[in-house]
Every structure is written in C-alpha cells, then in structure tokens.
Amino acid sequence: MKKAINLSVNGVSHTDEVEPRMLLVHYLRDVLGLTGTHVGCETSLCGACTVMLDGQAVKSCTVFAVQADGSQVTTIEGLAKNGELHPVQEGFWEKHGLQCGYCTPGMIVTAAQLLDRNAAPSREEICHGLEGNLCRCTGYQHIIEAIEYAAKKAGQS
Amino acid sequence: MTDNYMGNYVGQRVKRTEDPRLIRGLAHYVDDISLPGTLHVAFVRSYYAHAQINSIDTSAAESAPGVVAVYTGKDVAAKIGPVPCAGALPDLKVPDHRVLATNKVYFVGHPVAVVVASDRYAARDAADLIVVDYEELPVVTDVEQSAAGGPVIHDAFSNNIAYRLTSGEGDIDAAFAAADRTVKQRVLHKRLAPIAMEPRGVLARYFPGEEELTLWSSTQIPHLMRTQVALMIGIPENKLRVITPEVGGGFGSKLNVYAEEALLGWISMQLGKPVKWIETRRENIQATIHGRGQVGDIEVAFKNDGSLTGLRYSVFADLGAYHQLLTPAIPTLTGLMLSGAYKIPAIQMNITACFTNKMATDAYRGAGRPEATYIVERALDLVAAELGADPAEVRRKNFPAPSEFPFHTATGLDYDSGDYEAALNKAQEIAGYAKLREEQKKARDEGRLIGIGVSTYVEICALGPSQAMPAGGWESATVRIEPTGKVTILTGASPHGQGQETSFAQIAADELGVNINDVTVIHGDTGVVQYGIGTFGSRATAVGGTAVFVAIQKLKEKAHKIATHILQADASRVAFEGGKYSLQAAKAASAAGTSEPVVPVGEAPAGALPEPETEGKSSLTLQEIALEAHVAKNLPPDTEPGLSATYFFEPKNFTFPFGTHIAVVEVDRETGDIKFLRYVAVDDCGRVINPMLVDGQVHGGIVQSIGQAMYEEVVYDESGQLITGTLMDYAVPRASHIPNFELDRTETPSPVNPLGVKGVGEAGTIGSTPAIVGAIVDALAPFGVRHLDMPIKPENVWRIINGH
Numbered sequence A: 001m002k003k004a005i006n007l008s009v010n011g012v013s014h015t016d017e018v019e020p021r022m023l024l025v026h027y028l029r030d031v032l033g034l035t036g037t038h039v040g041c042e043t044s045l046c047g048a049c050t051v052m053l054d055g056q057a058v059k060s061c062t063v064f065a066v067q068a069d070g071s072q073v074t075t076i077e078g079l080a081k082n083g084e085l086h087p088v089q090e091g092f093w094e095k096h097g098l099q100c101g102y103c104t105p106g107m108i109v110t111a112a113q114l115l116d117r118n119a120a121p122s123r124e125e126i127c128h129g130l131e132g133n134l135c136r137c138t139g140y141q142h143i144i145e146a147i148e149y150a151a152k153k154a155g156q157s
Numbered sequence B: 001m002t003d004n005y006m007g008n009y010v011g012q013r014v015k016r017t018e019d020p021r022l023i024r025g026l027a028h029y030v031d032d033i034s035l036p037g038t039l040h041v042a043f044v045r046s047y048y049a050h051a052q053i054n055s056i057d058t059s060a061a062e063s064a065p066g067v068v069a070v071y072t073g074k075d076v077a078a079k080i081g082p083v084p085c086a087g088a089l090p091d092l093k094v095p096d097h098r099v100l101a102t103n104k105v106y107f108v109g110h111p112v113a114v115v116v117a118s119d120r121y122a123a124r125d126a127a128d129l130i131v132v133d134y135e136e137l138p139v140v141t142d143v144e145q146s147a148a149g150g151p152v153i154h155d156a157f158s159n160n161i162a163y164r165l166t167s168g169e170g171d172i173d174a175a176f177a178a179a180d181r182t183v184k185q186r187v188l189h190k191r192l193a194p195i196a197m198e199p200r201g202v203l204a205r206y207f208p209g210e211e212e213l214t215l216w217s218s219t220q221i222p223h224l225m226r227t228q229v230a231l232m233i234g235i236p237e238n239k240l241r242v243i244t245p246e247v248g249g250g251f252g253s254k255l256n257v258y259a260e261e262a263l264l265g266w267i268s269m270q271l272g273k274p275v276k277w278i279e280t281r282r283e284n285i286q287a288t289i290h291g292r293g294q295v296g297d298i299e300v301a302f303k304n305d306g307s308l309t310g311l312r313y314s315v316f317a318d319l320g321a322y323h324q325l326l327t328p329a330i331p332t333l334t335g336l337m338l339s340g341a342y343k344i345p346a347i348q349m350n351i352t353a354c355f356t357n358k359m360a361t362d363a364y365r366g367a368g369r370p371e372a373t374y375i376v377e378r379a380l381d382l383v384a385a386e387l388g389a390d391p392a393e394v395r396r397k398n399f400p401a402p403s404e405f406p407f408h409t410a411t412g413l414d415y416d417s418g419d420y421e422a423a424l425n426k427a428q429e430i431a432g433y434a435k436l437r438e439e440q441k442k443a444r445d446e447g448r449l450i451g452i453g454v455s456t457y458v459e460i461c462a463l464g465p466s467q468a469m470p471a472g473g474w475e476s477a478t479v480r481i482e483p484t485g486k487v488t489i490l491t492g493a494s495p496h497g498q499g500q501e502t503s504f505a506q507i508a509a510d511e512l513g514v515n516i517n518d519v520t521v522i523h524g525d526t527g528v529v530q531y532g533i534g535t536f537g538s539r540a541t542a543v544g545g546t547a548v549f550v551a552i553q554k555l556k557e558k559a560h561k562i563a564t565h566i567l568q569a570d571a572s573r574v575a576f577e578g579g580k581y582s583l584q585a586a587k588a589a590s591a592a593g594t595s596e597p598v599v600p601v602g603e604a605p606a607g608a609l610p611e612p613e614t615e616g617k618s619s620l621t622l623q624e625i626a627l628e629a630h631v632a633k634n635l636p637p638d639t640e641p642g643l644s645a646t647y648f649f650e651p652k653n654f655t656f657p658f659g660t661h662i663a664v665v666e667v668d669r670e671t672g673d674i675k676f677l678r679y680v681a682v683d684d685c686g687r688v689i690n691p692m693l694v695d696g697q698v699h700g701g702i703v704q705s706i707g708q709a710m711y712e713e714v715v716y717d718e719s720g721q722l723i724t725g726t727l728m729d730y731a732v733p734r735a736s737h738i739p740n741f742e743l744d745r746t747e748t749p750s751p752v753n754p755l756g757v758k759g760v761g762e763a764g765t766i767g768s769t770p771a772i773v774g775a776i777v778d779a780l781a782p783f784g785v786r787h788l789d790m791p792i793k794p795e796n797v798w799r800i801i802n803g804h
Helices: A024-031 A087-094 A104-117 A123-129 A141-156 B019-023 B120-127 B143-147 B172-178 B222-233 B259-271 B281-287 B327-336 B369-387 B391-398 B420-431 B433-445 B500-512 B540-567 B585-593 B622-631 B691-710 B763-779 B794-802
Strands: A003-009 A012-018 A050-053 A056-059 A072-074 B039-045 B051-057 B067-072 B111-117 B131-136 B161-167 B181-189 B201-207 B212-217 B240-243 B275-278 B294-302 B308-320 B346-355 B449-458 B475-481 B487-491 B519-523 B574-577 B580-583 B619-621 B644-649 B658-667 B674-684 B741-745
Touching: A012 A024, A024 A050, A050 A104, A056 A104, A087 A104, A087 A141, A087 B019, A104 A123, A104 A141, A104 B019, A123 A141, A141 B691, B039 B120, B039 B259, B039 B281, B051 B111, B067 B120, B067 B259, B111 B120, B111 B259, B143 B308, B143 B346, B161 B327, B172 B294, B172 B308, B172 B346, B181 B369, B201 B259, B212 B222, B212 B259, B222 B240, B222 B259, B259 B275, B294 B369, B308 B327, B308 B369, B327 B346, B327 B369, B369 B391, B369 B449, B369 B763, B391 B420, B391 B449, B420 B433, B420 B449, B420 B658, B420 B674, B420 B741, B433 B449, B433 B658, B449 B763, B475 B540, B475 B622, B487 B500, B487 B540, B500 B519, B500 B540, B540 B574, B540 B580, B540 B619, B540 B622, B540 B644, B580 B622, B619 B622, B658 B763, B674 B691, B674 B763, B691 B741, B691 B763
Parallel strands: A003 A072, B039 B275, B212 B240, B308 B346, B487 B519, B674 B741
Antiparallel strands: A003 A012, A050 A056, A050 A072, B039 B111, B051 B131, B067 B111, B161 B346, B181 B294, B201 B212, B201 B275, B294 B308, B449 B658, B475 B487, B475 B644, B574 B580, B580 B619, B658 B674
C-alpha cells in the first residue's frame, strides 16, 4: 500500500515509502525529524503548519506527503542561509514578534512569501496576508511591525 | 566572564534570549520529542452530553493492526485516583471525577476509552472500532435551569448546586435605601475557549529498573502537577519527574491537572514503554477547560452627584460537569474584585454555582477578574447614562485618592498602591478625549455612529499570599555562580511565552554586574529545579522575580564574606561595584600589604578546577570568588563551599495594577460592522523590567478581549452538542481585526515586593472588554441602547439599527 516519494526539503533530496494518507506535516516531522513545523488545528485554519511547496505557502496539515512527490519544500529550518537569519526571522526577534513561539514558524514562512510577492506592503496588506495564520499571544501588532522591519531591511540589502 | 557587563538591563527593551531557538524552528515542544519505541494514544470520547454506558465492546480495536492495549473506565477506576480539585469552599459538592468515564458520561468530549498503538494513525483507526452502547439521559446546559431543578447530573447529590456563597462588607440594604437612584442590568459572560496555539500533550516514559517515571507535559505548573499525579497513580513523588519543554501558550488552560496526564503516566508504567498523546484541536475545544460562564444581575446604588453607595451582583456560575483544579474558586475571584477602582461603601455578591452537562470552566486569562471589571465598568456606564454624565467623570468622582492607599475595599482587600486619576488623565490626553467627544457629536449630526468607551480598571495580581491560595502562593529561586563564573538561575515559575528567561536574566545581570549572555534561566523541570508554584495569575515576575532578586542578595552576602576573607580586610572596607568586590581605594594599599598568601597546594591532577590566583589582589571578580568558593581551600571559617543561594519569597499581599483603556469605534449603518478608530491603553503595572515584553503582554491581552467582546463564544445546543467545535466555528481574532494600539504607562511601584513590580500578564484581558463594549453601546446610544451582551456581532448591531 505504501508509495515511494522523492522530494527535496530545504535543498536535501529524500526518498521514502509512505502511506498515501500520510500528511505532509507528519512526513516532515515524524519521518524527517523537522519538528519546526507545528500542528495547531489539523483543519487549515491556524497556519502553524505553513511551509513552502514549490514556492507557494501551503498548510502542510492538509497536503498529503504523496502530493509533494517531486516537489521542493522549504520549512522554517531552511530559511536561514549560512547561519544568517532570514530578514523576517530577524524582524521577529527585533520587534518581539513572538511569545510562546508555536505559531511563529508558520507566521514567518507566510510572511516570507508575503514579502516575496510584495516587497513593500502596507499595514493593511500585511494584515490581509496574515489572514490564514492565528496567533493567540502577541495580538499581532508586533508581528506586523516585525514584517515591516523585514521589508525595510530586505529593501536596503 | 566571557563578556563584559553592559549595564542597566532592567527597564530596557532587551531582545529575548528565548527567541533564536524559536524563530529557527529548533525549539522542542512535547510533540517534538521522540523517544525510541514510543507508543501513541488515542481517546474515545463521548458524543453525548449525558448518557448511561451500557457496554463497551473493545474486541475489534484490540485485534486491530498495531494495537498494544485498550483501557476503559472499568480497567482504571480502582487504579487511578480522582482528578483533583483544589477549591476549598464550605459545603462544596465535589463529584467523583475519574480519568475515564465509568458508568455515565457527563459532557461531549468526556473520555470513555483509550487505545495504545504503534503510531498515531493506527491508534486513531482502532479507537474508531470501539463500540459504546449509550442510553441517553436528560441534559441540562442552561445554568439557571440547572439551579432551578433541572435534571440532576450526579447521582451522589440531590441537586446540581455545587455551592452557594454570599460575600462582601458594608450594610448593603442601608446602602440601597440611602441612595438617590438605583439601576439594574442583567449581564452575560459567555463561555470562552482559551485556544493556546499548542494544544495539550503528554509524553510519559517509565524506567522499570529505576522505577522512575518522567512526564513531559505542556503545563504551567510542573511541580503541582508532579505532586498531584504522584498521588493519583501511586508513584512516590520523588520517583516522578515532570518536565515542561517549550509550552505553546497556556492562558490558564494548562494551569490544571488533567485526566490525560495521570493516565499516560499510568499506561507507561503498565507497558514499560514511552507513550505519547497529543491533543487534537477538536479535543482541545471539547475537553480543555473553558473560561467565564456567568449569568448575573448587577444592581448599583448611587447619589445624584454620581457617587456610588452600593453594588450587588447575584450570579449563576456555570461550572460544567466536574470540577477541574480551580473550577469552584473562579467565581469567588469575581467577588473579590467587585469594588473595581472605586470607593463603594457596601458590596454584596451572591453566587449560585451549578453543574451543567458541559466541559468544566476554570481559569482562563483573568480568571474571574475580567468578569468583575466588566460588571463594575458596565455599572459605571449605566450610572453615567442615568445621570446624563460623562462616563469618565463618573469614574473620576469615585476614585480613591493616592493618599488613601493602602485602600480597603468592601470586598475585603487592601489595594497596595495606585494613582487612578493619573492613568485616566494620561489616557484622555493621548486620546484627545474632549476633542473626540466634539468629533463624535459632529459625526452624529452627520448620521455617523461613533462611540467612545472608557474603562478604568484595577486587577489583582502576583497571586499571592499563601494564606489566600490553595497550595502555596510563594515562589522559589536558586541562583548559582558556577566555578567558571557563569550564572545559573533556577526558578519555580514556569514561563511559557512571557519571556522570563530574559527578564530574570536582566535582573540577575544588573544585580551581579555580569553580561546577560552569561546568565541562564532554567525552569520547568522538577528533577532540576527546587519546588515551585508555577506561572499564572500574573505572578511570575512579581513573586518569582522577587525570589531571584532576594536569592542574589543572599548570594552576595556570602560572596562578600569570602572576598573580605581573601582580601584580608574589614567587611566595611570591601564594596561591590561593577561585578567586583574591591577594597576601598584609600585603604587598598595597606590591606594588600598585610595579605597572607593563599594556602599553597600541590600540583592539580588532570581535570581539576583551575587554581585561583587571588593572592595579593585588591579586588576580586565574582568569577574569582566563585572559583575560590568551589576549590574551597581558602574560605573563611564555618563557610560552606560553593556559591549559591536559594530563596522562597512569600509576598505579604497581592499587587493591584490598574489603568485606563479608551476605545473609539465606528459602526457601519448598512452592515452593522464595527471598526476601531482608536485604541488607547495606559497601564500601570508598577516597575517595568522590560518594556517590550510588557507591551507584548498588553497587546495580546487586549486582542483576547476583542475576541471576547466581538467574536468568541463557546456554544452548546440544548442537547449539549458542542456547536463551536473547530476553529472554523470558534472565531479567534485575526490580524485584520485589530486596531493600531496606542500604549503608554504610568509607573506606581508596588510596596509589596522590593522590585516594585505588579504584574501585567492579564491586564489587557481585564481592562479592555468594558472599553470596547462601552464604545459600541455608546455608538448605538442614539437608538436608546444602554447595554449589549458580548460577543457583539454585526448581526446584533444591524438588528438594532434596523429595528429587527
């Protein structure tokens, strides 16, 4: 019943046999040990499980691992390059964009995509871009400021 | 020390030391820990709110692929003790609350059976094969029906009333008789789901040889949980270790001891293998505690000049089917805070607390105090409306003056310190209050619906003196300086997002004159940290931070003694400054001249500590003293080796933070949509250790308030079915729902602790809802509206505007 899949995660190629019903998030966490991607609701509503799948931010709790066969996946663990934080990661640290940290990986991946699409978003555009991600700690204000910081920082470099 | 002291960390916006692991996805929450051979657990939960269990057929599940064990209530009832309740009230009815249902189920989500299997998919598959034969019983979900003689839920009792309590001081009847006017209002505090983004989870590992059990649990109270679970499953407390790895939010929902925590530990002991259970979000909304759940009537008595003479609140508290840890105590906290920020000569609260066929209510951020603040602030708005007065001025009229502190309330409390008018003035100034009122009037003339809401709140924090707490109100700290000079802090607080790894390190770095990067704060491990109480009730910094501060003073006394000995000087001549104990300048030369040589020692064996080189010095760093203390060859007589100190801080009183929140909203006539125009919050939480963290706490609290005021509500239907069982139906605020916050502070130190800290974890949730509701009601005042119940949705507003 298992099906072979081959995909690249954070630039590393993986081949595994998985049950067709295995969720991508469980493949990343339980098979590959990349536990930075979290599960918060199992129903695509909270966004804690957000990863990049071929450049698109997706909720990995509602994607099957077999659907990612042949794809490129980027998780929170793959955002920093050569020990340098991604500007969004830096922004979250600078602006206190996280408290408990559970929603943070999904928030950061979503925000990275947001800035890929719109390098200088307005406050409204940032809020709209975060519609799919819930945070229960920060009240969002510092997350918005973190993304504004990242946009400014990325614009300077 | 590897880095130099940077100075004055306290009061600065220091970036969090927690964050590098969290922003890179490298932190470990319970589900991120994997142990070889771990088995996974899935629960079968009742889909009826009240039913007799006739039989449970587990045979198909037992033979399903990967299944290792199946347990039902009958298997564990005699093995695992009841789920604990710490509420101690006169004549309290305490139902026998077992970890799995035995003969009956009492709410949707009540655990009935548990499957243990090789992986989480196999466990879930097998759980679905268990057949439970239920016989439905009559259901009561409405708390007033429950009180009035609805179906009795627990056979052991003759009715559903868990307790009745009347509290308060002053002659309430005389107060009402002497008043010029009175006003009444019924208010609803709907049930809320805390929704920590990380659901609950437990990993249990039993070591059969050592007879030791380790529980990794997403909890706010590791030590209290260890004590309670040890008693429940009969393992010696010193053979049970509870570790809280990263905890993804709590908000009170993890200030508890749950059935699943004890059951997982017990299962691991039966099977001799690690077992893991991670709550699904659906389980989380069904079977993690809810907050609020009160239906009450306010009566307020006042004079024509606006001064209050009395307040009565009669409330039905919806406890749910069972008591969790603090369930019955929460409504009593409401009673404590009914004086708000005001002089009210007589206050009475009458509680009727009842069982219903729903999940238990318990502490959710604010825990009884948001209800109190909401009641008092709604009452003040009603008084203002009766008198045609400005709501801010009615509040100002009733404030105690700063000189009246400690201020005794008719609820039996003594507020520590406060300047309520200063916070109100500052908030009004920032908001441009007078101008706002003019703009509002102008807008109304143009047909726009703009409302301004004011809340001048007081909260009770730093819980608390042990006399007022069920299981100790102190907090502990151990501070150690290691032989290399690194500073280790062990705290009994159990932060889960609040940032005390940073703020406690700020306190320590300043007191010890070291770099903050040389301080590590360890928490949440009963195998490492001395007993502690935990993080809840906005207590961690005020009580736990004080314990750190005092432990450091104790440690410095010892360090000073050692320094004095080594420097061969009078104690009075050795002063601590900039991380060093130094001989005072004028006397340094003579003291150095008379110093005796350090006792010579032979060649150190490999692996020994480096040899102290302190001979002939006129100053000693803490690192040098720490090394001397551990090498222990040149210590003063009767001095214990090592350099650490432990302190258990017992506060004398609670602290009482306060502030003013002003919300400005505009209501859309066409759609009933509510939009924030402004949100100003001036909070006073005493001395501030890290303003950035305080801002974050306030933002988060206010947004949970926005949720309560405008979106959130746990809904059960008449048959006890949970209608809001997913995040699709239970509406948590999103980024687009928030205003642009304008925050400021006043700073009135608390006299209760040497840091002057009051606490801020719950302020936003407590101070904010009345401002938001007040603003919406004010916007709709042209339609004769004086009160609306939360959550106020566009539909409610649209109906009012359109007369439906």
